[in-house]
Structures are given as C-alpha cells and as structure tokens.
Amino acid sequence: MAYSGSETAKTARESLSKALEALQTSEDLPKDVLDVTSHIAEAVGALFEAERASSDLDGKASVRAGLGSLSQTLALLQDVKTEHPGIGVATSVIADAMSSLYPLTSVPSKAPSKVPSKPASKSPEATAATLIQAPQAAPLPNVEVSEGRSLAPAPRRSLAPPPPPPIEDAARVAVEANIGATTESNFFVGFTGEISDGGVFLATYEVLAANTGVNVLVTLPGGFETRIKGWVRFVRDPMDLDSDSEPGLGIQFENLNEEQRELILRFIRKRPPMFYDD
Numbered sequence: 001m002a003y004s005g006s007e008t009a010k011t012a013r014e015s016l017s018k019a020l021e022a023l024q025t026s027e028d029l030p031k032d033v034l035d036v037t038s039h040i041a042e043a044v045g046a047l048f049e050a051e052r053a054s055s056d057l058d059g060k061a062s063v064r065a066g067l068g069s070l071s072q073t074l075a076l077l078q079d080v081k082t083e084h085p086g087i088g089v090a091t092s093v094i095a096d097a098m099s100s101l102y103p104l105t106s107v108p109s110k111a112p113s114k115v116p117s118k119p120a121s122k123s124p125e126a127t128a129a130t131l132i133q134a135p136q137a138a139p140l141p142n143v144e145v146s147e148g149r150s151l152a153p154a155p156r157r158s159l160a161p162p163p164p165p166p167i168e169d170a171a172r173v174a175v176e177a178n179i180g181a182t183t184e185s186n187f188f189v190g191f192t193g194e195i196s197d198g199g200v201f202l203a204t205y206e207v208l209a210a211n212t213g214v215n216v217l218v219t220l221p222g223g224f225e226t227r228i229k230g231w232v233r234f235v236r237d238p239m240d241l242d243s244d245s246e247p248g249l250g251i252q253f254e255n256l257n258e259e260q261r262e263l264i265l266r267f268i269r270k271r272p273p274m275f276y277d278d
Contacts, residue, residue, distance in 0.1 A: 003059025009050035012097040019093040022086035030082040043069035068272035074193025167213030188274040203248040
C-alpha cells in the first residue's frame with residue numbers, strides 16, 4: 001500500500017527545489033547561505049523517500065524528517081547575515097511547504113500496542129514532571145556562534161498564544177529538560193523559526209495542566225545549562241490512544257534572553273528542532 005500523503009510530499013518537494021534554485025545563484029555561496037541550502041536539500045531527500053514509501057507509517061516518518069530539516073532551516077535563516085535575493089523566496093516557500101506537510105504528521109498511523117505504565121510514585125522532594133530520556137549524547141564540538149540576525153522577515157508569523165496571567169515564581173513547577181542528540185525531549189519552533197517564539201518539549205508520562213507556570217532547567221551536551229521560565233502550551237496525553245506521538249509537555253519560553261537564544265541556536269545547528277503550530 002502506497003503512502004496516502006505521497007502527493008502532498010511531492011508537491012512540497014517540487015516547491016522546495018525551486019527555493020534551492022533561488023538560492024544557488026552562484027558557485028561561490030557564502031557559508032551561511034550554503035548551510036541553508038544543505039538543510040533544504042536534506043528535506044528534499046526526505047520528502048522523496050516519503051513519495052516512495054510503501055506504508056503510512058514509513059511515509060510519516062520521512063515527512064517528520066523533512067519537517068525537522070525545514071524547522072532547522074528556518075532557525076538558521078534568522079541568523080543569515082548575507083544579503084541574498086533568494087532568502088525571502090526560500091523563507092516563503094519553506095513556510096508554505098511546512099503548512100502543507102504538518103497536517104500529515106498529526107494523522108495517526110497506528111495505535112499503541114498497549115497503554116504505557118505510569119512511573120512509580122515519587123517522594124515529595126521529586127520534581128512534578130519526570131522526563132523519559134534517551135542516553136546522554138556526547139558533548140557538542142566547539143562551534144562558532146554567528147553574530148547578528150537576518151533582517152528578512154518571514155512571510156507569515158505564527159506567534160505563541162498570549163501567556164496566562166502573571167505567574168508568581170513560588171507557584172512555578174520545577175522541571176528539567178535534559179536534551180541530547182537522541183533524546184525524545186527537544187526544542188520546538190513554529191513558522192517563524194525564531195526559537196524565542198518556540199520552546200522545549202519534555203518527554204514525560206506525568207501531565208501538567210495547560211498554562212501551568214514552570215521553571216525549566218535546560219541541560220545540553222558539553223555541560224551547558226540554563227534556567228528558563230515558561231508555561232505549558234500543549235500537552236500530549238499518554239492515555240491518548242489515537243496518537244502515536246511521544247507523550248509529554250510543550251513548554252513555551254518566556255523572556256528568552258540573547259545569551260540563552262544563542263546557546264539554543266548553537267544546539268539547533270547540530271540537531272533539528274521539532275515543529276509545532278497551534
């Protein structure tokens with residue numbers, strides 16, 4: 001059985017090929033533009049695999065891989081310093097492609113074989129949200145953090161919903177997001193690609209209510225860590241049998257400062273963020 005979303009994947013792939021043409025106007029491309037083109041090419045390859053997939057499960061996996069590369073590309077576009085005529089075209093095409101591909105990832109491809117067991121009860125001193133983590137990844141190699149940000153705006157802006165009423169620090173729940181190269185927990189972005197408009201997904205079987213204020217300690221490979229205030233923007237319930245997505249909490253960042261943003265972007269250059277839009 002062929003993948004039901006193959007035609008959508010094909011249309012998105014063809015439009016992304018046009019974005020590549022707009023960017024590859026010369027052989028001597030600046031490094032920041034070259035990085036963008038390489039990630040678009042990765043997305044094109046993933047979508048080609050989706051077209052050829054023999055099942056919805058395999059097709060969805062390829063589409064998710066493509067969306068990851070496109071999310072990473074949008075994040076990188078925020079820091080492109082080179083004035084290039086194809087940047088605006090590429091940004092618009094990527095946003096359109098992502099808007100058509102994202103619904104394909106929300107359609108269940110299979111039901112879980114069993115309801116996940118709930119973790120054992122914790123002591124009062126334990127944090128309210130326990131992460132289900134993969135093994136810690138190796139430290140990130142030293143990476144130059146680019147300075148400056150692209151002035152080219154995205155063609156559409158999908159901002160996070162307004163935050164809940166002011167949350168007292170004492171009322172915030174302390175959680176830890178240990179993010180590595182293979183963990184289920186990861187950063188997420190929307191159509192802007194701007195991480196300040198996004199947040200972090202915590203893979204966990206313990207659920208907090210939407211709009212709950214949190215104080216999240218984000219730890220990254222290499223011993224990097226930072227504390228960020230946020231609130232629960234979306235919840236993936238472990239009891240939702242109609243979803244094959246990892247259960248957990250999507251935490252929207254509040255007042256992300258420039259140092260924190262640069263730290264997260266450094267990680268995103270190595271691992272694509274998730275894509276999420278309300």
